Amino acid sequence: MVERQPRAVSPEPRADREGVLAVLDTVKDPEVPALSIVELGIVRDVEMDGDRVTVVVTPTYSGCPAMKVIEDDILAALNDAGVHGARIKTIYSPAWTTDWISDAAREKLRAYGIAPPGQSDSSGGLVTLTRRRAAVQCPFCGSLDTRHTSEFGSTSCKALHVCNDCTQPFEEFKAI
Amino acid sequence: MCAVSEFFAYLVRLGDDRLVLGHRLSEWCGHGPILEEDIALTNIALDLVGQANLLLQRAGEIEGEGRDQDALAFLREVTDYRNALMLELPNGDFGFTIARQFLFSTFALHQWDALTRAKDDDLAGIAAKAVKETRYHVRHSADWMLRLGDGTEESHTRAQRALDELSPYVAEFFDTDNVERAVVKDGLGVDSSSLEKAWRADVSDVLTRATLELRAAPFAQRGGRSGKHTEHLGHMLTEMQSLPRAYPGAKW
Numbered sequence: 001m002v003e004r005q006p007r008a009v010s011p012e013p014r015a016d017r018e019g020v021l022a023v024l025d026t027v028k029d030p031e032v033p034a035l036s037i038v039e040l041g042i043v044r045d046v047e048m049d050g051d052r053v054t055v056v057v058t059p060t061y062s063g064c065p066a067m068k069v070i071e072d073d074i075l076a077a078l079n080d081a082g083v084h085g086a087r088i089k090t091i092y093s094p095a096w097t098t099d100w101i102s103d104a105a106r107e108k109l110r111a112y113g114i115a116p117p118g119q120s121d122s123s124g125g126l127v128t129l130t131r132r133r134a135a136v137q138c139p140f141c142g143s144l145d146t147r148h149t150s151e152f153g154s155t156s157c158k159a160l161h162v163c164n165d166c167t168q169p170f171e172e173f174k175a176i
Numbered sequence: 177m178c179a180v181s182e183f184f185a186y187l188v189r190l191g192d193d194r195l196v197l198g199h200r201l202s203e204w205c206g207h208g209p210i211l212e213e214d215i216a217l218t219n220i221a222l223d224l225v226g227q228a229n230l231l232l233q234r235a236g237e238i239e240g241e242g243r244d245q246d247a248l249a250f251l252r253e254v255t256d257y258r259n260a261l262m263l264e265l266p267n268g269d270f271g272f273t274i275a276r277q278f279l280f281s282t283f284a285l286h287q288w289d290a291l292t293r294a295k296d297d298d299l300a301g302i303a304a305k306a307v308k309e310t311r312y313h314v315r316h317s318a319d320w321m322l323r324l325g326d327g328t329e330e331s332h333t334r335a336q337r338a339l340d341e342l343s344p345y346v347a348e349f350f351d352t353d354n355v356e357r358a359v360v361k362d363g364l365g366v367d368s369s370s371l372e373k374a375w376r377a378d379v380s381d382v383l384t385r386a387t388l389e390l391r392a393a394p395f396a397q398r399g400g401r402s403g404k405h406t407e408h409l410g411h412m413l414t415e416m417q418s419l420p421r422a423y424p425g426a427k428w
């Protein structure tokens with residue numbers, strides 16, 4: 001006798017918080033696909049109310065144009081994992097900070113070619129008119145001999161630099 | 177507590193300042209002097225429109241008459257707008273755009289910082305986020321003031337001319353009125369006049385090093401806070417609002 005295996009192996013609905021978080025950790029940020037939205041700190045919480053799942057998210061910047069795509073991606077990933085009817089709740093406080101990005105995630109950024117963020121400016125100082133930031137290390141050759149070319153890169157969250165040693169332009173995830 | 181209408185009016189003027197300047201900056205898209213600046217100006221535009229989105233959304237909630245941020249942005253007339261006049265002026269050259277951005281961003285930084293302590297959790301939350309973004313806006317425009325002012329004769333002349341043209345519009349930033357007094361009394365807003373001293377110190381610190389000067393204006397242009405605008409805002413809104421007005425309820 002041959003036991004019949006179910007043909008379509010659909011993931012079991014795992015409507016527990018850890019399971020939902022594991023699914024969310026597979027959703028990449030559309031503008032920084034080296035990191036998941038969990039690693040970036042965009043996912044702030046998962047609320048479970050019976051079968052109802054609410055994913056609490058916060059945007060990196062007020063005008064982040066990727067939020068709609070991220071919300072769609074979250075719902076699609078949860079649907080694929082058998083978690084249906086989830087809701088998204090967007091909060092703005094506490095304000096997102098690059099300090100929420102873990103060391104492991106920073107290493108992924110570097111490997112992807114983006115210099116990871118330094119410490120955010122929590123001095124409360126109002127106007128940091130002159131840059132007193134440390135040199136940003138080139139993610140390609142590791143040199144500290146780099147120059148800053150623009151406060152804004154391909155997205156609000158990144159600045160532009162050029163490495164004087166390997167002459168490679170690169171982006172830096174700005175500390176915020 | 178102050179009347180709902182006063183907090184609503186306050187949130188609308190905060191939102192309008194950012195929406196109008198954000199739209200002006202977006203007009204630079206594809207016209208920046210160099211690629212990096214094209215990207216920078218439109219990124220700042222995105223931040224400002226994002227902040228306006230949150231402020232006008234909150235304003236709509238406070239008003240409670242079913243208007244959301246889109247209704248407030250796209251379906252109000254020019255006389256309903258409450259932004260400061262400086263922000264609606266046409267972009268001029270790059271020097272003018274940067275000088276205006278420097279004057280406003282420095283003002284906004286102090287304003288946001290004070291608003292992080294507002295006794296409205298939503299507004300305080302928006303401010304906590306925006307203050308970080310605005311720090312980069314100030315740094316960007318201050319860098320450019322130094323480069324333009326202490327650059328070539330041509331860049332210096334244009335940067336100084338921009339400051340001279342902008343100076344009559346500065347006073348309006350620091351005007352206070354009944355709307356503001358009412359929200360300040362309840363801890364929901366900040367007294368604009370209280371920001372002027374710190375603003376002047378920051379601005380003159382940068383301008384001195386840039387070999388530039390913000391001279392006292394012989395007169396002051398004001399009126400935006402009561403809906404009396406320059407001729408420029410109407411033209412700008414005609415373009416900005418054209419799609420939602422031509423196709424009511426249009427969705428992407």
